Amino acid sequence: MTIQPVLELEELTLAAPSTEILVNSISFSLERGESLGLVGESGSGKSLTLRAILGLLPRGVEQTGGVVRSKVSSAMVFQDPRGALDPLCPVVKQLTEVVYYRQRTSLKAARRIALELLERLGLPASLKTKDRYPGQLSGGQCQRVVIALALACKPGILLCDEPTTALDVTVQRQIIDTITSLQQELGFAMVFVTHNLAIAANLCSRLVVMKQGRIIEQGETHSLLRHPAEAYTQMLMDSVLPLPELEGGGVSWK
Numbered sequence: 001m002t003i004q005p006v007l008e009l010e011e012l013t014l015a016a017p018s019t020e021i022l023v024n025s026i027s028f029s030l031e032r033g034e035s036l037g038l039v040g041e042s043g044s045g046k047s048l049t050l051r052a053i054l055g056l057l058p059r060g061v062e063q064t065g066g067v068v069r070s071k072v073s074s075a076m077v078f079q080d081p082r083g084a085l086d087p088l089c090p091v092v093k094q095l096t097e098v099v100y101y102r103q104r105t106s107l108k109a110a111r112r113i114a115l116e117l118l119e120r121l122g123l124p125a126s127l128k129t130k131d132r133y134p135g136q137l138s139g140g141q142c143q144r145v146v147i148a149l150a151l152a153c154k155p156g157i158l159l160c161d162e163p164t165t166a167l168d169v170t171v172q173r174q175i176i177d178t179i180t181s182l183q184q185e186l187g188f189a190m191v192f193v194t195h196n197l198a199i200a201a202n203l204c205s206r207l208v209v210m211k212q213g214r215i216i217e218q219g220e221t222h223s224l225l226r227h228p229a230e231a232y233t234q235m236l237m238d239s240v241l242p243l244p245e246l247e248g249g250g251v252s253w254k
């Protein structure tokens with residue numbers, strides 16, 4: 001029996017109206033429950049690729065070729081957690097509204113589900129009795145709320161756009177551990193964008209390496225890191241500090 005991917009990109013090409021090609025004929029697929037890391041230097045086209053999957057290209061960018069096929073819904077966790085939240089609405093209220101509209105429950109049930117989600121994501125229990133505005137939470141707590149908002153949509157694919165870049169290293173690890181355990185529990189597939197190969201190696205079973213809008217190599221994480229075919233991949237590997245606590249040890253390449 002062949003496994004059907006939940007997402008397929010076939011020769012996807014994105015361009016600005018000036019006909020400048022920003023993402024050039026890229027192809028990859030994602031299987032149910034799989035984690036794929038999209039890595040590459042700044043400006044290589046990672047975020048635009050995620051946005052094309054979500055169907056939400058920024059103004060001034062259009063799909064000029066190829067196709068994105070998806071069998072399940074996607075939700076995105078953005079890089080800047082504060083920017084992704086409404087600063088004028090308390091967080092439990094924000095999450096309750098998303099659950100109410102996306103899961104079509106009663107308001108009372110939506111609030112219960114929202115509070116359960118926030119608890120699962122490690123937010124303080126005091127939110128049950130006293131809701132708080134995003135400005136009253138730390139950056140790490142805001143990012144956990146943003147992940148809860150994405151998961152409230154019950155996505156088949158979670159798209160993560162450098163979700164830990166704005167956070168300090170300890171909080172980065174906590175958020176990554178949280179995402180990993182939620183993925184095991186809920187079974188969503190994930191595309192994780194980062195310029196940090198160590199984070200991608202820790203999280204993802206497969207990597208796609210991008211440079212200047214093109215995929216230059218892709219493959220199973222361990223073998224790609226052991227035998228990178230491209231000097232550019234080696235350069236990305238050399239530019240990150242080894243993380244000795246990486247699980248399994250097999251992804252330590254130094």
Ligand SMILES: Nc1ncnc2c1ncn2[C@@H]1O[C@H](COP(=O)(O)OP(=O)(O)OP(=O)(O)O)[C@@H](O)[C@H]1O
Pocket residue numbers: 016022040041042043044045046047048049058059060061195
């Ligand atoms: N709205 C836009 N209009 C025109 N060009 C854009 C637009 N958004 C992004 N680009 C260009 O597309 C290219 C790819 O951008 P993208 O944001 O996907 O890169 P990235 O790999 O995610 O980089 P980073 O890691 O810095 O976020 C860049 O050259 C960028 O300048």
